Amino acid sequence: MTTANVSASDRRAAADSELVAEVKTLLASGKQVAAGERFAELIDRHQRRAARIAYYYLRDPAEVDEAVQDAFVKAFTHLPSFRERLFFELWFTRILMNGCYDRLKARSRRLRWMVPVDESEADQQDWIARQPATGLSPEAELLEAERRTELLAAVDRLPERQRAVVVLSQFEGHATRDVAEMLNLSEATVRVHLFRAIRTLRRHLAGATWLAQPPTRSAGEAKV
Known part of the structure; x- marks a missing residue:
């Protein structure tokens, strides 16, 4: 950030x-x-x-x-x-x-x-x-909608805590410390949930090349 x-x-x-x-x-x-x-x-x-x-x-x-x-x-x-x-x-x-x-x-x-x-x-x-409005072309909007649908379906299959961490940190861009406050968890626990969630999503979305790489930032940094 x-x-x-x-x-x-x-x-x-x-x-x-x-x-x-x-x-x-x-x-x-x-x-x-x-x-x-x-x-x-x-x-x-x-x-x-x-x-x-x-x-x-x-x-x-x-x-x-x-x-x-x-x-x-x-x-x-x-x-x-x-x-x-x-x-x-x-x-x-x-x-x-x-x-x-x-x-x-x-x-x-x-x-x-x-x-x-x-x-x-x-x-x-x-x-x-x-x-x-997204400002994308109709074709790009359709592709984005398909990606979003596929990703959300995979996120739905995550355990409750992992899903919450993904939504707040990856979708909403909150820093690890803020996610920890919102979920009443330690920052270390948030990082563990995120690591496991990303690993599971990669398995569910095998072949989806658009899936972002797991974040390597420090605990206090939000998603770039």
Whole structure:
């Protein structure tokens, strides 16, 4: 990660911290409406990234929207107990991922008693249409979609912790120390999960030459 990127990340975290402190002050003063209006700015900043993370797990556009909304509601409700030792983005991501895990467990229980119904193509297209444009040609977009589908199918087969590490570090670009904070793991454990996940993905995706090489960076560096 470049110095410019580190500075931008630090500025975003600092801006979040200032806004969180303001919202907490408003809540402590009993100004719920004003606090909600200010918290909406945090939602605007993190909603797109939250939807991406939730979609990696849930793959159902309607459920993704519900999971993200629930996570923001929980974050707002528990904000008075939030301690700034952990950046808001990391704390919120932990809430979001725990919610996704709960939904997957509930889905698994439901599917024991019913025949699963595939997500409709219309729902998929609706979610995709709300994502930012890639700027790629139609042919390149098709190839990228095929690669993404193949990779996500392989990631789905990983154990829960390995999948979380891959999503946060390789898809979302978080540094090892941040992934460790979000998952409540040591940095060494995160690195072990990532190593095993990459090894497994290589086995599942044998012949897929586009799969990135395992990272060789130090623990504190994010993906280049």
